[in-house]
Amino acid sequence: MVFLSIVNYVRARGPDEIWRKRRIFKLAAHYIGRRRNCYSVAVRNVHRALVYATKARKLKKEDMKELWDTRITSACEQHNITRFSLKEGLERANIALDRKSLSDLACWEPRTFECLAAVAKQKLELDGFVDGVDKKHPTGVNLNLKDVMLDAWLKERKN
Amino acid sequence: MSAAKRVQQWATFARTWHVFDCKWQDPYESAHVIKKYLMGLHKPIYHPMNDCGDVVVCINSKDIALRGNEWRKRAYFHHTGYPGGASWTLAWELHNKDPTMIIKKAVYRSMTGNLQRRHTMQRLFIYPEDKVPEDVMQNVTNQIRQIRLVPTRLDHIPEEEVKNFPKIMDYPEDYVLK
Known part of the structure; x- marks a missing residue:
């Protein structure tokens, strides 16, 4: 990854963290257990699900x-x-x-x-x-x- | 007549009973034919999720024919689960023990392994001879065409016909037939 500006170094990505996470949680709403409640777990599973969905369009x-x-x-x-x-x-x-x-x-x-x-x-x-x-x-x-x-x-x- | 009734096809999902004569047939080739009827692959309404498979009754399964030296060379593997529990049974041994097993295993293996496979196998009836129970036989309405022609054995042709069959020459007196 190439860091071209100082912006990429900051850890907080803006004040709308809740909304960013909410977007992921909405996609994980039908999961069970920690996969729907913990963000760090949910986001991994949502990303994987989106990859599956992309591949499945062709399949x-x-x-x-x-x-x-x-x-x-x-x-x-x-x-x-x-x-x-x-x-x-x-x-x-x-x-x-x-x-x-x-x-x-x-x-x-x-x-x-x-x-x-x-x-x-x-x-x-x-x-x-x-x-x-x-x-x-x-x-x-x-x-x-x-x-x-x-x-x-x-x-x-x-x- | 409404538009839906006009194209109505009756008894579309009814189960048909087919009979298949295994006499002199290769079980591994005929398994693919039997599978087609069991799974409903011969119907244009086929879908893996709809239950459109038919029932197949196999008769004469003790008269199947294996290719080449397969009776002696093909081994069926079984493992009891315990250490040293592996066993290999040759095709002729298995056939002597149970004349229906080879065709059953052939059909089972020709289908992909999914949850439906064991239920599909329940619709396959195999009988070693042509004696089929009456309550099974009364449902049968169709016969599946055999893959190979069943040849007539020379000793089953009437002797007169064999004698009168035109031939090019007679064997010499001192010729030893193999």
């Missing part, structure tokens, strides 16, 4: 991503398609849905998800990405996608 996003992936994987298994092919197929069909929307659809609108799985599979077959040797079709083969989907849109090759 929470990663956790949610993992959860969505789990849910999408399980929904894909029900429709006989892998998560990778679903992602690839939807991307080629210009359906830009992220993990959150896909998992929400899988959870709340299973029929919509079934159609998405069928569209992805159809697109992959049209693009020649899968060779059609795999006879395990997704469960949406009886949906007659050809009646609904625009040929031009499906056949448009992705660059």
Whole structure:
């Protein structure tokens, strides 16, 4: 630490010590024992808690991503398609849905998800990405996608 | 019909009972499949905090198949807690003592260690043979697909079919079959 001015040498940091400590005690209000009553203990724990909170903001996003992936994987298994092919197929069909929307659809609108799985599979077959040797079709083969989907849109090759 | 009722899905949190035939299956591979159903990982509503796991009934656990020389080489460790209380039991010894133990330990180890694991294990029923109590079997509504195809043994194929099977040549008279 570099001390550039005399101000840093003084021990008392102003008259508002109570308020400075109060700020820490308010954050430590839900602790138990000395951690909430003694300032010197409380401030250490509050600082640590704030560090945890900072790190957790990133971790929470990663956790949610993992959860969505789990849910999408399980929904894909029900429709006989892998998560990778679903992602690839939807991307080629210009359906830009992220993990959150896909998992929400899988959870709340299973029929919509079934159609998405069928569209992805159809697109992959049209693009020649899968060779059609795999006879395990997704469960949406009886949906007659050809009646609904625009040929031009499906056949448009992705660059 | 209200908007909430329109998307209502009935019996979402109901427990389904699955049966899994362990015959000729690798317990360590099938543990990952069984785990998926026990924890509810096969449902799009999965969340670690919600209780959406199913019940799995494993049958024929005495007919599991271990890879390579694992029956002879894989050891199960146990310690009584006292000095000198360590013991290593080989897989074949353990299987002779309790034919359900290997699959049970495999499923237990495939799950991460948390407070839920022991409760999840309570939903796993293992039977050494295909004789399952009636009150368990009457709940089963689904069968989990086996990972490997169960081959038919040559001595289980009817003799006539074996005789009539087309072959390229006959062994010479003096040829000794290994």
